[in-house]
Amino acid sequence: MNPLLKIEGGSPAFPDGPPAWPVADDTIADSVNAAIASGQWGLYEGKLLEQTQAQLQSMWGLAHSQLCCSGTVAVELALRAAGVKAGDEVILAAYDFPGNFRAIEAIGARPVLVDVLAGRWTMDPQQVQAALSSETRAVLVSHLHGETADIESVVAIAKEAQIRVVEDVCQSPGATLNGRMLGTFGDVASLSFGGSKLLSAGRGGAVLCNDETMLQRARIFANRGNDAFPFSQIQAALLLPQLGQLEEYSRRRLLAVRKVATEVARSKWLHCLDHLSLHADVMPAFYKVPLLINEGAPFDRASFLAVVQQEGIMLAEGFRGFAKRSDRRCRKIGDLKHARLAAARTMLLHHPILLSSQSDIEKLTDTLGRAAAYLMR
Ligand SMILES: *Cc1c(COP(=O)(O)O)cnc(C)c1O
Numbered sequence: 270m271n272p273l274l275k276i277e278g279g280s281p282a283f284p285d286g287p288p289a290w291p292v293a294d295d296t297i298a299d300s301v302n303a304a305i306a307s308g309q310w311g312l313y314e315g316k317l318l319e320q321t322q323a324q325l326q327s328m329w330g331l332a333h334s335q336l337c338c339s340g341t342v343a344v345e346l347a348l349r350a351a352g353v354k355a356g357d358e359v360i361l362a363a364y365d366f367p368g369n370f371r372a373i374e375a376i377g378a379r380p381v382l383v384d385v386l387a388g389r390w391t392m393d394p395q396q397v398q399a400a401l402s403s404e405t406r407a408v409l410v411s412h413l414h415g416e417t418a419d420i421e422s423v424v425a426i427a428k429e430a431q432i433r434v435v436e437d438v439c440q441s442p443g444a445t446l447n448g449r450m451l452g453t454f455g456d457v458a459s460l461s462f463g464g465s466k467l468l469s470a471g472r473g474g475a476v477l478c479n480d481e482t483m484l485q486r487a488r489i490f491a492n493r494g495n496d497a498f499p500f501s502q503i504q505a506a507l508l509l510p511q512l513g514q515l516e517e518y519s520r521r522r523l524l525a526v527r528k529v530a531t532e533v534a535r536s537k538w539l540h541c542l543d544h545l546s547l548h549a550d551v552m553p554a555f556y557k558v559p560l561l562i563n564e565g566a567p568f569d570r571a572s573f574l575a576v577v578q579q580e581g582i583m584l585a586e587g588f589r590g591f592a593k594r595s596d597r598r599c600r601k602i603g604d605l606k607h608a609r610l611a612a613a614r615t616m617l618l619h620h621p622i623l624l625s626s627q628s629d630i631e632k633l634t635d636t637l638g639r640a641a642a643y644l645m646r
Contacts, residue, residue: 276576276643282636283581283629290621291469296510304506313496317505324512325475328443329450329458333484335476336500337491340439340461343474345372346498347459348407349490350476350483351433353378357406358600359435362392363608364590364615365411369437370599378406380599382591385607388540390414390559390587390615393607394422400602401430411437412444412451414559414587414617415526415542417551420446420454427455435459442468443515444554451554457483462504467518467556467620468511470504518624522555525623525630529558532634536641538566557617559587560637568644574616576640582633583622587615 276282291297304310304317312318322334337343344366353359355377361369363382373380383396390413397408408427410418420436427434434455438444442460444451452458457480462473476487491498530541540561542553562570570586577584590612592605622633 276580276636276639281580282632286581287583287619288621288625290465291511292624294510294514296514297507300506300510301503304503310501310503310506312502313499315502317502317509318500321505321509321512324509325460325477328512329452329477331453331458331477332479333477333481335484335487335491336505337474337476338498338500339472340459340463340466340474341368341372342498343439343459343461343476344369344409344435344437345375346476346487346491347435347437347457347478348372348376348378348409350457350478350487351407351435352483352486353406353433356404358402358404359406360397360400360408361591362411363592363601363605364390364588364611365409365413366437366439367588369409369411370591370594373409374598379404380591380594381405382594382599382601382605382608384603384605385611386419387607388543388561389607390416390611391418392423394419394426396602397423397426400600401426401432405430405432407433407435409435409437410455411439412441414440414557414615415553415555416559417441417444417446417451417553420451424454433457439463439466439474440556441554442466443519443552445552447550452477456480462500462508465556465619467554468508468515470500470508473500473504473508475500519552519554522620522623523553525625526553526555526558528630528634529618529637532638533560535638538563538568538641538645539637555620555623557587557619558623560584560616560618561611562614562616568641570614570616572644573640576643577636580636580640582636583619584616585619587617588612 436455439461462470
């Protein structure tokens with residue numbers, strides 16, 4: 270079998286490649302032009318930044334925000350806001366964004382790895398209980414790949430243990446659980462406005478919290494007599510119009526994901542999100558749509574990816590996870606079995622195609638189905 274053959278010969282399903290992101294949009298162009306006309310666009314403080322902060326705080330219903338240069342930095346600032354210091358331990362899932370492990374290390378703190386739930390991408394709260402030690406200062410919870418972490422259980426355990434909860438919502442801005450925004454369950458949240466993200470300022474991030482002391486900790490670290498990790502007015506001009514569009518786009522993406530999940534469910538070898546993540550109480554946000562290759566599948570991930578990518582679809586490997594990291598760098602709870610499986614089997618569909626036309630979504634689901642059939646010949 271040569272995985273580099275087109276599924277049925279001929280031209281790929283998406284000959285022009287994936288749709289552009291961020292979308293070219295008049296409201297964004299108008300906003301940027303107005304910022305340029307104002308002459309204030311290069312500043313690190315000003316009206317547009319104040320407006321952005323006010324709108325983020327109102328969307329999340331939180332009192333304070335600190336804008337910064339990236340989601341990666343936002344995670345580190347959020348950990349610092351939570352009071353994490355050198356020598357502390359921070360619990361995180363063994364399957365997570367690579368920068369999150371490094372953000373903990375950057376502070377001189379020690380990552381403590383817990384498993385994810387079976388067949389899922391978010392942390393197992395029971396393992397958080399087992400991971401607690403006298404050095405534990407915080408738990409870092411990411412809502413990943415359209416899935417909502419069991420944040421209520423984590424928060425309950427953290428309260429009891431008197432540790433802080435940092436919520437990484439870089440992949441899930443606007444997502445809700447029981448009508449409540451993700452990012453408001455923990456003590457402090459991090460957002461990303463990176464180039465590929467659902468809210469994009471080309472680059473950028475934010476920390477959100479309710480506690481003034483926490484905000485001050487992030488501020489003090491970010492301000493070194495100079496704004497060390499700034500977000501500028503031109504970025505705010507890019508971002509502002511997108512805040513108002515987020516909900517509508519999230520709805521459209523959800524409709525597309527339902528179709529993808531339905532198609533994937535037809536193949537016994539592929540698995541998408543389970544019912545929980547697409548449940549009525551949850552409004553997910555899809556930066557990536559996860560597909561898992563089930564155990565015993567008659568094709569491997571590399572072959573499946575090669576076939577689908579040739580069709581012009583942005584499907585790629587998931588995170589590599591941290592289970593193989595040296596014991597010198599982290600403490601591990603249990604065998605991290607499900608995180609290892611997620612690292613080996615996850616494929617991620619990039620979000621821009623989810624806003625495409627009905628017929629493109631059909632082409633997408635059809636291609637996924639045909640790729641699996643093709644590889645099983
Ligand atoms: C993208 C991402 C980040 C970092 O954001 P950047 O703006 O790219 O630095 C952090 N956490 C998660 C879960 C992400 O997906």
